[in-house]
Amino acid sequence: MTSALPNDEDDNASDFIKFSYESVQKCINKNKKYPEVLFPCEYQHCTRSFSDIEVFMKHVNSHMSEVQLKDDEFICSWRLCQFTSGNMKEFIRHFHFHTFHAKIKTEGRKILLSHYQKPSVTPCSMDSSEVNILPDLSEEFQCQWNSCTELPFEEAQRYYWHVGSHAHEQQSSGSKSCNWNLCTTSVKTTSKLKDHLKFHSQERAVACPTCGNLFSNRVKFIDHCNRQLLPKDKSYECSYCSKTFAIERLLRDHVRSHINTKKCPLCPMTVTTNSNLRIHLRYRHSNVRCFPCNDCSYAAKSSHDLQSHIRSLHGSPQIRCHLPKCDYICEDKVTFNNHLRDYHRNEPKFYICHECDKKFERG
Numbered sequence: 001m002t003s004a005l006p007n008d009e010d011d012n013a014s015d016f017i018k019f020s021y022e023s024v025q026k027c028i029n030k031n032k033k034y035p036e037v038l039f040p041c042e043y044q045h046c047t048r049s050f051s052d053i054e055v056f057m058k059h060v061n062s063h064m065s066e067v068q069l070k071d072d073e074f075i076c077s078w079r080l081c082q083f084t085s086g087n088m089k090e091f092i093r094h095f096h097f098h099t100f101h102a103k104i105k106t107e108g109r110k111i112l113l114s115h116y117q118k119p120s121v122t123p124c125s126m127d128s129s130e131v132n133i134l135p136d137l138s139e140e141f142q143c144q145w146n147s148c149t150e151l152p153f154e155e156a157q158r159y160y161w162h163v164g165s166h167a168h169e170q171q172s173s174g175s176k177s178c179n180w181n182l183c184t185t186s187v188k189t190t191s192k193l194k195d196h197l198k199f200h201s202q203e204r205a206v207a208c209p210t211c212g213n214l215f216s217n218r219v220k221f222i223d224h225c226n227r228q229l230l231p232k233d234k235s236y237e238c239s240y241c242s243k244t245f246a247i248e249r250l251l252r253d254h255v256r257s258h259i260n261t262k263k264c265p266l267c268p269m270t271v272t273t274n275s276n277l278r279i280h281l282r283y284r285h286s287n288v289r290c291f292p293c294n295d296c297s298y299a300a301k302s303s304h305d306l307q308s309h310i311r312s313l314h315g316s317p318q319i320r321c322h323l324p325k326c327d328y329i330c331e332d333k334v335t336f337n338n339h340l341r342d343y344h345r346n347e348p349k350f351y352i353c354h355e356c357d358k359k360f361e362r363g
Contacts, residue, residue, distance in 0.1 A: 037109050040248040042079040042132065055104060057157060060099045067095070080132040082318055093137045096155040101134060104207040104214065105155070111206065111218050112225075124210035125228045127340070129210040129322050133333055136307050142199065156203075162191075163201040167194035175251055223250060241351065308332070 026135040038049035039056040043063045050056035066259075068075045072089040073143050080100045085091040115121035140152035141159035153159035170176050176193040177184040182202045187193050193288060198205075205213040206221045207286040215221040230322045236251040237244045240258040245251040260270035262277045266285050271277050281303055282288075289299035291306040295314045300306035311331035319336045321328040323344055330336050 026210075037106055037113065039106050042098070042102065044077045044079070050081075053157070057096075057099050057105070057155065061097070067091075067298065078132055080129060081134070083134065084318070087138075089140070089249075090138055092154050093141065093156070094134060096157075097134050097137055098132065100156040100160075101132070101207055104204060105131075106211070107206040107218075108209045109220060111221060112209070115222070121222055122225055122228070124208050124225050125137070126208075126211035128210050129337075130333065131210065133212060133319075135214065136304070138307055139303055141201075143322075146179040146181060162202055163197050164194050167191075167197055205242070212340075226250065242337040247352045 038051050039053065040049040040068075041047075041056070041059060041063075043060065044066075046063070048059065050059065065076070066075070070084075074088065075088050075163040076091070076098075078095075082097070083094055085094065089194075112121070113124055116327075117313045139155060140196075141154070142152045143150050143159070144164055145163070145357075148166070150162060153162065166179070167176070170190070175186045176190060176194060178187075178196055178200075180197070180314070182198065185196055187196055198216070204238060205217050207214045208221060208224060211216055213224060215224060227245070227250065232308055234243070236248050238251060238254055240255065243254065247253060257272050260272055260312040262272065262274060264277060264280055264285075269280055269284070271280055286301070289301050291303055293299065293306060293309060293314075295310070298313075301310055308331075315331060319330050319333065321339065321344075323337070326344070328339050328343075330339065352358070353360070
């Protein structure tokens with residue numbers, strides 16, 4: 001089933017794709033029903049939307065025939081996406097990930113619509129110019145369930161469906177074992193195993209319809225929105241750094257970042273979380289480099305490091321600052337966000353050096 005998005009003349013439809021509380025409140029004030037939240041196609045000038053995910057996926061796939069090639073680079077024409085790639089397989093993964101991303105952005109819109117009357121949740125206020133900038137997808141969607149012979153997937157959604165299907169293979173009434181390569185986790189129920197498999201597949205449940213960030217569950221998405229409240233609306237203050245938060249749970253989570261409870265078994269170093277400890281062990285006590293560069297002799301310790309190396313030495317700048325009178329260009333989203341924070345936002349600096357009184361955003 002397909003349907004066209006409402007046109008701009010309809011009061012109910014303003015900012016349908018780019019969600020805004022103002023448009024929802026406008027409908028509420030006029031006692032009008034807000035349109036059903038569907039999956040919108042954002043390819044170039046396409047204005048179709050869908051209520052069935054399979055039909056939506058098939059429709060987006062039809063746009064593949066319109067992809068343009070320039071200087072041996074495939075160009076993604078999804079709105080507000082600046083991605084190009086000379087690797088056809090990587091480009092196809094990227095192109096189809098927009099389908100999944102649109103789906104979970106729709107989940108984000110649904111969550112915000114269901115909370116619009118609750119003062120505990122506010123919409124994201126971040127810049128929407130990067131809403132369709134996708135994460136790095138250089139690695140294949142390859143199932144690593146032991147004995148699985150499926151070839152790598154081109155479409156993220158079908159990959160996630162496939163990985164989740166392995167949770168139903170164990171019919172016994174006892175504990176369910178994860179048979180993912182090198183994983184020894186056991187859980188009590190099929191549903192918990194299915195949730196656990198999302199950790200391996202890196203499947204995300206919801207995306208912010210304003211900024212595009214991805215989250216593993218609705219609580220983290222709501223926290224993302226609440227973190228952006230103005231300082232006057234945040235009543236919970238950290239006693240370590242004076243940073244304020246909208247709800248007490250966010251404060252508790254933040255306070256843990258000041259307390260080092262995990263000790264390295266090989267040196268006196270202590271860190272705040274198990275993930276930080278793993279990173280410390282990888283970079284300080286291990287010489288294993290499993291991610292070789294195809295263009296030179298360099299090998300990285302992580303996929304992220306390899307992609308940073310490729311962008312810096314073998315790639316070309318992809319992200320340009322959109323703000324007036326700014327010509328800044330960089331290779332990745334993290335660096336670009338740092339640029340916005342340092343040069344275009346008047347964010348307060350909470351951390352002061354005890355030697356010289358210079359202020360910093362991070363401790």
